[in-house]
Amino acid sequence: MAGPILVFAESTGSEFRKAAFEAVTEGRRLADLLRVEEYALVIGSGVKGHAPELGKYGADKVIVADDPSLALFHPDYYRKIALDAAKKTNPGIILIPATSTGKDLAPRLAIHLNTAVASECTQLELDNGEMVATRPAYAGKVLIKLKIKTSPKIVTLRPNVFTAKEVSPARNPTIDQALTELPNSRMVVKEFVTHGAKKLDLTEAGIIVSGGRGMGGPENYRILGELAEVMGGVVGASRASVDAGWRPHSDQVGQTGRTVSPTLYIACGISGAIQHRVGMINSKVIVAINKDPEAPIFGFADYGIVGDVFEVVPALTREMKKFYGKS
């Protein structure tokens, strides 16, 4: 496997996503073990000036496609650019963040490169130079270790699982222009419409304050929003509260929602049913607040408080304000 490792360094606006740095860091680690080079691929609008930043995470070369028509993910345009880059550089491994963009893009590339994708991996290892990817299936009820028999081996990496780390000394990557002749497409990408003021997606958040059926109604999520704001986190929800129409599906954590792995997950009024558990079990630290001492969530939370969320959560917000020096 002498080909380089090609990493799709995803950007949003003109900024790289955190998941891009995570993927470039993991790519560097593998490249060192395999004694190959690491190339990063950047696609977007106004991204060219940021390309050298990827040298900090270990990229030897950055291939850039910078065009106003690439500001938002366009499946045909991105696929064509990535495919051209892959054909030109002949990589052994392609790493792609498992974001909404990456999950759309990776399988399309695989079809045109006659290869397969290991989706949403949480660990990559080498076994005699052969890559073994670990990926959760059944929403994390099991972990599958697998090898891809064909090359290039395409892997998507679950965000927030791999750690972004700067290399020392930083590399000074060469910058290459990608082919930007865009294909004809029947798809027209019109615009990005935001859900509201939320800055971070649940999958990218370091702190999540999540509410379940115990919140009693949509109006009560205000207290979770206050706690999340003080801590710099975002609000999540259980399936019960989404199905009740209290919260949008984009807030749902669990098997038919988001799978998250924040540093801190605070579960408020959530019982901890299996389909919720599998979506948040890989959080670094779990705190549960529930009035039912028998709730299953206490069986896997690191810290629990037995009590009424309407008393405990506001008290926690006050205490966190003191802690963060905001009061």
Added chain:
Amino acid sequence: MRIVVCVRRVPDTAARIKIAPDGKSVDTFDVEFVINPYEEYALEEGVQLREKYGGEVTIVTLGPEKSTPMILKALALGADKAIHLKSDNFLNDPSATAHALADELRSIEFDVLLFGKKGVDDDNHQVGQMVAELLGIPCVTQIVKLEISNGMATAYREVEGGAIVVETSLPAAFTGEKDLTVPRYASLRELVAARKKPIVVKNVQQQPSLLEVVSVQYPPPRTPGKIVGKGAEAVPLLVKLLHEEAKVI
């Protein structure tokens, strides 16, 4: 409007998943199977499109003989007919699934091709886009809303922090997210009527898998932690522990 929805049976999300004795697969012997939830949202979308514009909803499923109850359920939920691509191999490679579906879909004329964004069993999130690439048609993934008029579709795909609006001419493929629709319940009468709807069964040979499973394991157990205390008075200690012991704040 000619609508095709690809559906598949999966273990119920509440099912306990047991690893088979070979350590390389999952034992589904006594598991209850359902329609993959994301495909149920897609099917509901397809049925609503037919109710609005007329036409026909065909479901296509790739799976074992035992898929019949799932097929009958999908027919009861409003599909007009079914094509069952029968294959008894265990499928661990989405590209093998995509090739088998695309081979069949090449011989079917459709305007709208619907998928779920992923199966809740293997969580791969790959098949819809792969089939569309094989057929050379547009595909908008993870959609939460679909509007169709005059042969043009406007789809909203859910992304981090919002949605991206994509327009495409038809025929086109779409993969459904949870917010797309609220599936209906099938009445007893519809369940009975489903038995009279046509099901075409074809045996298919799938291409060999490009993936090799090394092992299937349970994730390491999470050890229960401690109850810090009761009520609001436990809060200061919790904050102290999060800071000093867990070091997460």
